[in-house]
Amino acid sequence: MKTPDYDLVIIGGGPAGLTAGLYAARARLKVILVEKITPGGQILVTDWIENYPGFPEGLTGIDLVQKMTDQVNKFDIEIESAEVQGLDLSEQVKIIKLSDREISTHTVIIATGASPSKLGVPGEDSLYGKGLSSCATCDGPFFRDKVVAAVGGGDTAVQESIFLTKFASKVYLIHRRDELRATKIIQERAFENDKIEILWDTVVTGFEGLFNVEKVNIKNVKTGAPENLTVDGCFVWVGISPNTGFIKDSVKLDESGFIIANSRMETSVPGVFVAGDVRNTPLRQVATAVGDGATAAVSAGHYIENLSI
Amino acid sequence: MAKGIVDIEDSSFEAEVLQAVTPVLVDFWAPWCGPCRAMAPILEELAETYGNKIKIAKCNVDDNPVTPGKFEIRSIPTLIFFKNGDVAEQIIGIVAKSKLEESINTILR
Numbered sequence: 001m002k003t004p005d006y007d008l009v010i011i012g013g014g015p016a017g018l019t020a021g022l023y024a025a026r027a028r029l030k031v032i033l034v035e036k037i038t039p040g041g042q043i044l045v046t047d048w049i050e051n052y053p054g055f056p057e058g059l060t061g062i063d064l065v066q067k068m069t070d071q072v073n074k075f076d077i078e079i080e081s082a083e084v085q086g087l088d089l090s091e092q093v094k095i096i097k098l099s100d101r102e103i104s105t106h107t108v109i110i111a112t113g114a115s116p117s118k119l120g121v122p123g124e125d126s127l128y129g130k131g132l133s134s135c136a137t138c139d140g141p142f143f144r145d146k147v148v149a150a151v152g153g154g155d156t157a158v159q160e161s162i163f164l165t166k167f168a169s170k171v172y173l174i175h176r177r178d179e180l181r182a183t184k185i186i187q188e189r190a191f192e193n194d195k196i197e198i199l200w201d202t203v204v205t206g207f208e209g210l211f212n213v214e215k216v217n218i219k220n221v222k223t224g225a226p227e228n229l230t231v232d233g234c235f236v237w238v239g240i241s242p243n244t245g246f247i248k249d250s251v252k253l254d255e256s257g258f259i260i261a262n263s264r265m266e267t268s269v270p271g272v273f274v275a276g277d278v279r280n281t282p283l284r285q286v287a288t289a290v291g292d293g294a295t296a297a298v299s300a301g302h303y304i305e306n307l308s309i
Numbered sequence: 310m311a312k313g314i315v316d317i318e319d320s321s322f323e324a325e326v327l328q329a330v331t332p333v334l335v336d337f338w339a340p341w342c343g344p345c346r347a348m349a350p351i352l353e354e355l356a357e358t359y360g361n362k363i364k365i366a367k368c369n370v371d372d373n374p375v376t377p378g379k380f381e382i383r384s385i386p387t388l389i390f391f392k393n394g395d396v397a398e399q400i401i402g403i404v405a406k407s408k409l410e411e412s413i414n415t416i417l418r
Contacts, residue, residue, distance in 0.1 A: 037405045038351060044343040044403070062343035081351075081406050099407070129384040129401030138342045139384045141371075211381055233383065 004093045004104035006030050008300050010111060011084050011096070012243075014041025015286045016276025017111035018068045019293030020300075025075035027301045032078040034098065039079070040065040041113045042240075042277065043286060047137035047163060052286045064286070089250045089269045092307075106307060107271045107300040110247070110259060111293065114240035114277040114284070119151065121217075123207030124236075131213030131233040136160040139233070143168045146232035149216050150174065151204055157237035158182035158190050164235065165195040172229060173198045174218060207234065242278045254280045265296035273299055313356035315366040319375040325366065327394040332416045333364040334409075337380075337387045339371045344403040345386040351406045359413055390416055 008024050010017045013035030024031040043049070046061035055064070072079075087108070088095035096103050116134040118124055124132065133139040140163060148168045150161040153175035159182070161173050173190070178200045180187050190196050199218065205226070206217040216229040242257045252260045252268035258280040265273045275292035277284045317325050317335060326333045336352055338345035356365040370377045370385060380389060380396070388404065390397040390412060397416055400408075 037403055038347045040343070040347050044347050046343070060343060062346045065347070083405065083407075129387070130381070131383045133384055135344070135384075138344055138386075141339070141341065142383050212383055 002093070002104075004106055006032050006103060006105040007304055008032075008107045008109065008297070009034060009094075009096050009103060009105040010109045012036075012041065012111035012113055012276070012278070013039035013069075013079065014111060014113050014276060014289065015043060015065075015068060016113070016289035016293040016296075017041075017109070018065075018072050019290040020109045020111060020275055020297040021077050021079075021293075022068075022072045022075065023294050023297035024300065025072070025077040027297065028076075029297075029301060029304065032080060032103070033072075034080050034082050034084060034096070036081070036083045038081065039069045042115075045135040045137055049286060084246050086246055086248075087250050089272055092271070094271060106304050107273065109265075109273045109275055109293075109296045109300060110244075110251070110267070110278060111275045111289075111296075112243040112246075112278050114242050114258075116237065117239045117241045119204055119236055119238060121204055121206045123209070123213075127207050127209055127213050130211060131209065131231075132207060133233065133235050134237060136163050136235055139235075140164050140167050143233050145169050147230070148172070149229055149231045149234040150237065151234065152237035152239075153177060153180045153182065154237065154239065155182045155186060158186050160235065160237060161196055162186070162189055162193055165193055169195065171196045172231070174202050174204060174216070175200060176203045176221060177201065204234075204236075240277065240284070244278060256280075263295075264299045265292060266299060271300075271303055313360040313365060314352060315364060317366045317368040317373070317376070319373040322368070322373075322376045325364075326391050329364055329391070331362060331364050332397065332413075333366055333391045334413070335366045335368050335389050335391065337368050337370050337377050337382055337385050337389070339369060339385060341371075342385050348386050348403055351409065354406065355409060355413070362417055363413055392416055 007029040008031040010033040021033045043061040050058035082098045086097040144167045147170045149172040151174045161171050201222045208215040219226045259274040260280045261274045273296040275296040276289035388400040
């Protein structure tokens with residue numbers, strides 16, 4: 001059998017992938033981390049992280065990523081900016097298809113994370129970045145003394161709506177149910193905030209605007225009554241979707257497209273592991289992603305050891 | 310300031326960008342924007358590779374509100390390629406180096 005190019009290919013450079021890289025490099029595996037754009041992932045849009053232990057003052061997402069990247073780079077690992085086009089996992093030696101070449105490997109860790117879900121309504125794609133956003137820390141300051149809408153009812157939606165009130169004069173929080181899903185303490189802060197008006201039992205049916213978002217089309221699900229909300233911007237936080245497009249059906253996914261794994265991070269394909277938000281997991285946090293990454297790298301090491309026996 | 314990257318202000322935009330002889334890539338950013346800061350190393354690499362053919366510039370939208378207003382910028386990072394004083398391409402959000410290289414090669418053609 002031809003020796004593959006690598007012991008391990010890590011796909012994705014967020015906290016899960018970076019941690020897997022750290023553990024694999026220290027285990028002296030021949031490892032490459034392939035990241036589509038630049039290390040970070042969803043954490044880059046996180047304004048402030050105060051639930052990752054070891055940083056009692058809290059820190060920004062980008063600062064945490066830079067610290068993680070610096071730490072990984074102390075060890076012997078290749079990090080390449082490239083997008084994975086496809087996988088061939090049918091043989092023992094796995095093939096990763098990049099845009100300019102194919103690389104072969106004994107093991108793979110998929111740590112591609114998740115992205116904000118879309119509403120799937122008219123106007124959404126064309127107005128994205130033009131007043132329509134999912135990153136309050138990036139775009140919130142453009143809405144100083146303006147009126148914005150926010151869509152969702154979970155932790156992200158409610159917490160980021162509160163953050164938006166630092167800038168906006170008014171935030172309409174549009175939620176399809178009659179109660180929020182967010183953590184109680186976050187809900188309480190939203191209820192106490194005079195700038196936030198919650199539109200209960202309401203869904204978004206479209207966006208309108210010539211150059212930028214001007215109107216959000218909404219509908220009350222109980223009465224069926226449509227309405228147009230005049231706003232300067234709208235933020236959408238209606239959950240996340242796994243970044244598994246390139247995987248097709250080469251590993252087993254759950255009904256929402258997240259990768260199924262056991263406690264060793266083993267997927268349905270031997271030698272293929274998963275870590276972080278892309279996994280079918282009950283909690284998606286930096287703290288859980290780094291745990292997954294460490295476990296996946298150690299499992300990959302064990303798998304390779306058993307190959308050579 | 311990284312080597313080869315020009316800092317653009319509202320007052321210098323006309324001269325540095327619209328009147329420039331070479332094409333210009335302007336990165337509209339702000340210190341509070343995580344994705345913008347993550348893009349910074351990519352722009353530095355581009356300046357190193359393509360710096361003699363295309364001007365790579367940054368515009369801090371906090372300090373310079375007029376220029377981003379003119380281009381209706383509501384989201385950062387926004388990257389705009391200018392050629393002969395006109396907008397040739399506008400990219401909203403974080404983007405891979407390879408995509409920017411493609412755009413640079415197109416604009417230099």
